[in-house]
Amino acid sequence: MRRSLESGWLAPAGPELQAFEAEIAQVARQPHALATSSGTAALHLGFRVLGVQPGDEVWAPSLTFVATVAPAVQMGATPRFLDVDPASWTLDPHLLREELAAAARRGRLPRCVVPADLYGQPADMTAIREACDAWGVPILSDSACSLGAMQHGRPAGHGARLVALSFNGNKIVTAGGGGALLSGDAALIAQARALATQAKEPAVHYQHETTGFNYAMSSLLAAVGRAQLPSLAERVTTRRAIFARYAKALAGLAGLTFMPEPAWAHSSRWLTAMLVDPRAFGTDRETLRRALAEEGIESRPVWKPLHLQPAFRDAPVVGGRVAAALFEEGLCLPSGSGMSPADQARVIGVIRALHRG
Template sequence: MSEKNSARIYLSPPHMGGSEQEFVRQAFESNFIAPLGPMVNGFEQEFSKLSGFAHCAALSSGTAALHLALRLLGVGHGDIVIASSLTFIGSVTPITFLGAEPVFIDSDYKSWNMDPELLAEAVEHYISIGRKPKVVVPTDLYGQCADYDRILEILEPHGIPLVVDAAESVGATYKDRHAGKGALMAAYSFNGNKIITTSGGGLLASDDEKMISRARWLSQQAKEPLPHYEHNEIGYNYRMSNLVAAVGRGQLEVVLKRVERKREIFDFYAKELGEVPGLSFMPEADYGRCNRWLTVMLVDEEIFGAGPDKIRITLEESNIESRPVWKPMHMQPVFKDNKSFGGKVGADLFKRGICLPSGTAMSEDDLKRVVEIIKGCGK
């Protein structure tokens, strides 16, 4: 069989653990098919145990979780919200939903996450002109936590809250705390390509019970506790369904195994390709343990003999999916008029980076196949 006809290798497909169907069966038997039900409650409680957050609200997406977090903090028209530039757009669009103005902070090379020193510069700038930022939202890029404690050192003297976009970092740790822990709120994603999935879904976590209770209420159309439908505020249809939560409960049973396998996959690529001239990999910051959601490789085209786009196209010709690094938000046409601090690091990582297949069900033969094709692209 030719490589073109070989089974497709996807970037990061769902990987079921075995118990998901049993939880779904229980949901069907209970007839809790519509949103809410015991599976949602169980999923929230079990994620609280994993994350260390006291309270969780299971929602329809990570973007919904960020939207609610910003709404809870009173973000509105004309406010400044500071966010990572090197991220997926779903980290940033909730800012615009509320009429606020996103301001972008470049990455550092140590972690590829929000550069705290540039953040400090941005905070001081906006305070000096009388526009204190309303919230700061760093992204945990590719499963690596941002430097929460350093960011909090910058924000706390000014009373600026921290909301972590932990969509990609379930199972990662920062100084032995689960990803997101230490922030006022953290948003997580369980989309189909994440390290664990509910097919589609997200979650908002906090130690503040009132905030999570209000998030739940807003996520259910902000209906007043009356027998008829009465609304004093605008809410959203953002709650996770009982069936989706059933899948999530099965996935939570294997999340730590998934992290270990993701890290093994990264180590395999790094061992096989890390010594190849012109190839290098995303570093692991000394303050935490990355979940290695995706293995990301940097390519020096001049030294290696091919750039990341050539590698991506060659892999695709062999039925293997890969992807460029996120295009930074400060480079996106839709945000061309927004202010950013720095930008060269994110632009460089976008230019030189490629995300390699990282599915936890990949076999050793799959990994070898990817490696050999990449090696064949070079000089």
């Protein structure tokens, strides 16, 4: 940050921003990267360069944050929500394959598919891409929460046409805000870069053939992000250790199960998520959440599935029972990198005290 301040480069330009983009690209193993003002901005630009138009369908898992589809909906697209795989809690590739074949038969393929990584768990991009490539449907991966995670030996999102990341304040690597859009396609990133800077044409005066956005990241935020990127592996190790301590300490309690990790995945464990079976545990997820809150410990239910959200009451959904069940019993525990074993012991103590299995 001092370099950025001393250089005078504070706006969305300059060596810090260029260096941050290069370093993000290297970490994500993508040839091209554009740093943006937020992860949502990156998704919006992704939808734009993929040509999403009013009336198009955009497919996504139901179990995700609203930002996965909100920009497309605001562009006039219709979301279609698919259920998730209980083995990963991410988009079910087998269901996707069946639905794409059915969509092709009725002549209504989606403009794009948007898999969403969940709590640091990457989606199965190998299987998802195989399903999408059969019909020429591009993939925009919402990998906002999974920087540092791996799938099939490659970074989360790798294999998608475009990958969106977030550097929001709660992420493993944060710039205090910001995001990035990555791709192996230089032309797509060049198009997104132009749109992110108000779509100014190369002219002395301000010339615009289309309208764009003020979505570029500032050099100050880029400097903050750069300071944290070198410790990404250490941060992932820390989060995985936090997950492991929870899992070990609570392993003997009936009714508690933790978010699974498929053999092909190496989750960053950005958040530790578990399921509370009220019959076996002795109390339900919400009672446990309130008990933690009474001790000053914040926890949250897993994402409420989008097909259950009032904003999407009219959106088509395929399945949804798995996502709904995960929401009904799922709880995210405190997982910050700064947690000490003593901090965790407090959380574990409250959970154990409520167990009546």
